[in-house]
Every structure is written in structure tokens, then in C-alpha cells.
Amino acid sequence: xxxxxxxxxxxxxxxxxxxxxxxxxxxxxxxxxxxxxxxxxxxxxxxxxxxxxxxxxxxxxxxxxxxxxxxxxxxxxxxxxxxxxxxxxxxxxxxxxxxxxxxxxxxxxxxxxxxxxxxxxxxxxxxxxxxxxxxxxxxxxxxxxxxxxxxxxxxxxxxxxxxxxxxxxxxxxxxxxxxxxxxxxxxxxxxxxxxxxxxxxxxxxxxxxxxxxxxxxxxxxxxxxxxxxx
Amino acid sequence: xxxxxxxxxxxxxxxxxxxxxxxxxxxxxxxxxxxxxxxxxxxxxxxxxxxxxxxxxxxxxxxxxxxxxxxxxxxxxxxxxxxxxxxxxxxxxxxxxxxxxxxxxxxxxxxxxxxxxxxxxxxxxxxxxxxxxxxxxxxxxxxxxxxxxxxxxxxxxxxxxxxxxxxxxxxxxxxxxxxxxxxxxxxxxxxxxxxxxxxxxxxxxxxxxxxxxxxxxxxxxxxxxxxxxx
DNA sequence: TCTGATCTATCTGTATACAATACACACCAC
DNA sequence: GTGGTGTGTATTGTATACAGATAGATCAGA
Numbered sequence: 001x002x003x004x005x006x007x008x009x010x011x012x013x014x015x016x017x018x019x020x021x022x023x024x025x026x027x028x029x030x031x032x033x034x035x036x037x038x039x040x041x042x043x044x045x046x047x048x049x050x051x052x053x054x055x056x057x058x059x060x061x062x063x064x065x066x067x068x069x070x071x072x073x074x075x076x077x078x079x080x081x082x083x084x085x086x087x088x089x090x091x092x093x094x095x096x097x098x099x100x101x102x103x104x105x106x107x108x109x110x111x112x113x114x115x116x117x118x119x120x121x122x123x124x125x126x127x128x129x130x131x132x133x134x135x136x137x138x139x140x141x142x143x144x145x146x147x148x149x150x151x152x153x154x155x156x157x158x159x160x161x162x163x164x165x166x167x168x169x170x171x172x173x174x175x176x177x178x179x180x181x182x183x184x185x186x187x188x189x190x191x192x193x194x195x196x197x198x199x200x201x202x203x204x205x206x207x208x209x210x211x212x213x214x215x216x217x218x219x220x221x222x223x224x225x226x227x228x229x230x
Numbered sequence: 231x232x233x234x235x236x237x238x239x240x241x242x243x244x245x246x247x248x249x250x251x252x253x254x255x256x257x258x259x260x261x262x263x264x265x266x267x268x269x270x271x272x273x274x275x276x277x278x279x280x281x282x283x284x285x286x287x288x289x290x291x292x293x294x295x296x297x298x299x300x301x302x303x304x305x306x307x308x309x310x311x312x313x314x315x316x317x318x319x320x321x322x323x324x325x326x327x328x329x330x331x332x333x334x335x336x337x338x339x340x341x342x343x344x345x346x347x348x349x350x351x352x353x354x355x356x357x358x359x360x361x362x363x364x365x366x367x368x369x370x371x372x373x374x375x376x377x378x379x380x381x382x383x384x385x386x387x388x389x390x391x392x393x394x395x396x397x398x399x400x401x402x403x404x405x406x407x408x409x410x411x412x413x414x415x416x417x418x419x420x421x422x423x424x425x426x427x428x429x430x431x432x433x434x435x436x437x438x439x440x441x442x443x444x445x446x447x448x449x450x451x452x453x454x455x456x457x458x459x460x
Numbered sequence: 461t462c463t464g465a466t467c468t469a470t471c472t473g474t475a476t477a478c479a480a481t482a483c484a485c486a487c488c489a490c
Numbered sequence: 491g492t493g494g495t496g497t498g499t500a501t502t503g504t505a506t507a508c509a510g511a512t513a514g515a516t517c518a519g520a
Contacts, residue, residue, distance in 0.1 A: 016306055016503070018294075045472070055505040060472090061294055064248075068298045076246055077472055077511050092389040099333035103326070159322040163393060246473070275502070285475040290502090307481050307502055467516080472509105479504075488495085 017058035022065050024052065029071050030172055034082055043072065043080040069166060087226060090174060091219060097167050098215030101148060104155035104164075105207040108199055112154035117199045120154075123147050140185060145172060147192060151211070154199075184221065191217070247284050252292035254282065259301050260402050264312055265458060273302065273310040299396060317456060320404060321449060327397050328445030331378060334385035334394075335437040338429055342384035347429045350384075353377050370415060375402060377422060381441070384429075414451065421447070 025048075034041070043063065049056045063080050066072045074080045085093075108117070123146060145168055152164045191214045198207035255278075264271070273293065279286045293310050296302045304310045315323075338347070353376060375398055382394045421444045428437035 018503085046470095056472090057504055057506090061291070064291055064294055065298055068295055074472095078513095079471070089389065092387050095337075095387065096330070096333070096389050096393065099329045100326070103329035107325075157322050157325065159319065159326050163326065248473085276500095286502090287474055287476090304502095308483095309502075461520100463518105463520085465516105465518085467514105469514085470512090472511080474510095475506100475508080477504105477506075479502100481502080482500090484497105484499085486495105486497085488493105490491100490493085 017054050018061040018065075021048075021052060021054065021058045022062035025062050025066060026069075026071065026169075029066070029082055030169060032082075034084055034173055040084070041082045043082070045080070069169065071169070085170060085174065087222075090170075090222060090226070093167050093170055094215060094219045094222065097148075097164065097171070098212055098219070100160055100164050100167075101151055101215065102208040102211040104152045104157065104160055105195065105199065105211045106204045107155035107157055107160075108151060109202045109204040109207055111156040112199070114200075116154055117196065120147065120150055120196050120199070123150055144188070151195070151199075187217070188214075247288040248291040248295075251278075251282060251284065251288045252295050255292050255296060256299075256301065256399075259296070259312055260399060262312075264314055264403055270314070271312045273312070275310075299399065301399070315400060315404065317452075320400075320452060320456070323397050323400055324445060324449045324452060327378075327394065327401070328442055328449070330390055330394050330397075331381055331445065332438040332441040334382045334387065334390055335425065335429065335441045336434045337385035337387055337390075338381060339432045339434040339437055341386040342429070344430075346384055347426065350377065350380055350426050350429070353380055374418070381425070381429075417447070418444075 025043075032041075045056050045059050045063070048059050052059070063072065063074060067074045067080070071083060072080045073083050123143065149164070149168060152161055155161075191210065195207060195210045195214065198210055255273075262271075275286050275289050275293070278289050282289070293302065293304060297304050297310070301313060302310045303313050353373065379394070379398060382391055385391075421440065425437060425440045425444065428440055
């Protein structure tokens, strides 16, 4: 729609090769099934350079960024390898994530608008329809992550979002392996509802408590059922 | 002491230029007084390369790592600039830090040994001697940070340490500007003692609560007294 | 046949050359 | 005098060349 004052979009000067390669690699790594491969997958700089049609320089820059994010590990003179998280590391991530999200919930009760909180319901309301069978489990996982990301966002704390995004990145990678039973999902959804209700009541203590318990449940679940690693 | 089986230290294969440059730059940035300079300090790649006696490649690699850590900001075709944190960002850091450290305190009550906890007392016991005047304030700040780092360490959660280290990095940078009165320090020390006592009693709820309150006090203090930024 | 060493190929780490872009200053037009 | 354009310089982004190291293979010796 035309406006009176001219609206100019902020040009993304980040349109440099480094960023493009970084995005591509990140997407590729997170979408691949790390734990399916029996051998460590190595990222060959020259091969990547050839495939992406750029020189090795932007590749190396992107790889270094990915290493700092913990997605890959670079061994001097050996190469870059996709990192497989250990069970211990996964549990640590859930633990830290719980602390961050419970803080986010507390902040959200103060900083989020009513509309934003009620918007959370839409995020997962369609989960209640019983037609979705196991086929929808993958979609549930994605929606589940988005729900938690939303809470983080409602805290209006940018630093929180940055750190949490880094964690979610890894959670996404192990998501497909998480053994989800039907009952587990149902329980999870109920807990989500309770969290939203606590936020709506602006009950910061309750919201924080519920989020922490929710995370603890996930932690126990992973601890019990995840055996495909380590 | 000589042992039966030969003990070999893990050779630091990270001894590559990239890491050296990274360490140098990080130390230089954190030790400099960012907020004293009236203009944004720019990091010239070629100048740095000349001064450190290496080519631009390791310099750029190190700069990129520093950018991801939030210490500098790279603007395409413009250069790298040391980041000055806004007051809002500082408060956010304290907020997140509080959540992480209160989690750490909770974990520490379960994972830390009695010896480790009692070791915390030594960290700041000399603060009680009254001879140290304002001259020791700088040392207090450093010791203060080390105390909090110790708590994080006692949680035995590596991820927690990684994230917290990133935050402490920035805290160190603003430390020298934090207006510390004598009374403020005394209060702080008392709170530290209470935190240690809670840890010794293995009272996870109390320890977590005290750490959070301690952080909140710092947050309020900064919010009130820090006016030299933004 | 197995162990060990040497040699080679390949890949990474570093340096440097080249290209593109942004800022600054000067010059010109109005 | 002011504003705009154009060129020059300096600095970053990208590509490539070179050096060093590692892993695997081949070969010799027991």
C-alpha cells in the first residue's frame, strides 16, 4: 500500500558471502539427521567451496562461526566435524533452557501485553483436534519449539532471545529422535495451557514454577527414554 | 611427582595464530576503558596485522569470533568497532546472569563437595580486614567476579560456565565504572556469606533465593547509579 | 604375514594479490 | 556561496597461491 512518507526497507548490507554461506551451512546441518550417520560427518572446505561456487575464504569464515555456536568442531589440520551432543550435554541444555525460560515467564508477566499472551493460545490450539495422528508428531515438535520461543520473546529481553536461540538450534537437531508417546504429548499440552493461564493471571511466581516443572518433566523424559546417544 | 603410568598433558594444538590473535585482542579490549573514549574505537585490520606481525587472515578470523561474542561489531566495508553496551543491555545481562547463577547455586547444593563449598570462603575472606581502603576496590571487583564464577563452576554444568563466561566478559568491561561505595561493598560481602552458608546447609531453595536477591540488588544499584552510558 | 618406516597425496593454516566499495576532497555548475 | 558530481584513496571482501602437517599407502625387513 502506498504511504505518504516514503518507506524504505532497511537494506541488508549483511548480504555478504560469509553470511550466505553461514546460513546455508546452518540450515543444512540442522536439517540433516546427525545421529543417523554412523561415522562423523566431515565438512571439506574445498568441496563446500566448489559446491557453493565461492572460494574457501567465506567457507572458513562461516565454519568458524558455526564452531563458536557449537554446531561443529574444528580440529587443527584435520578438518571440521559436525558435533554430536552427548546425553549429558543435552540434559545440560534442557536445564539451562529451563532457567532461562522460567525467567522469561516471570518477565513476560510484567512486559507482555494481554494480546500477546492470548496470542500464545493460537500457537497450539489446533493440537487439540484429535484427527492428527502420529503423522503430526513432527509438526507438533516444531510447534512445541515455537511455543517456547514465543515465551522467550514475550520477556522482551533480547539477550535472553539470543542465548535461547542458540539452545533451540541444538534442540531442533535432536528433536526428531525424541521418543514421543501420545500420552506424553497430551500431558505437555495441558502444561502449556496452565502456563498460559498463569501468564494471563499475571502470576509471576506460578508462571515461573510451571515453566520450570515443565522443563523438569522433559528432562526426566529424555533421561529415561533417550538411549540413542553416548 | 613421578607416577607409574606416564602422564601426558594434552598438547595445546590450538596454538594457532587465530587463537593467539583472538586472545590478544580480547585481553586488549577488555582491559581498555571503552567508555572513556569519546569516539568509537575502530580496529584497523592492516594496522593490527602489522603490529602483531601476522597477515590479515588470522586477524579477520579473530575479529569474527569477537563479533560473535558481542565485543565488537563489524560493519561491511567499514570496519570493526568496539561495542559499547547500553544501559538496557547491561541490565539485561545482570538479569540473565541472575537466572543462571541461581540455577548454578541450586545445582551446587547437589553437585559440589563440602570442600569445594568451604573453599568459597577463602575467595573473599581477606576482604574483611579493615586495612584495605578504596585502593582495594579494584581488587574487590575482580575478586567479586571470581566469587560468582566459582559458584557457576560448582554447579558442574559446563554449558552454564560457557554462557556465564561470555557474560562475565562484558561485566568486567563495565566493572571499573561501577560506582562502589563502602557500604555497598559491605552489604555485598554479607550477602556472599549468606549464600555460602546456604550452600553449606545444602538448602537449594534458600541458596537460589539469596543469589537472585543478590543479583537484584546489583541490578537496582546499576539502574540507579549508572548514568555514564546511554 | 605382520610390523614398522618412509613417502606421497591431500587438506588445512597462512600470506598475499586482486576487486569492490565507501568516504573525502576537490572541482564545477547554478 | 551552495549543492552536486566525480575522481582518488584507503580499507574491506574475496580469491588464490604457498607452506606445513597429517593420514593413508606402499614397501622393506623379520
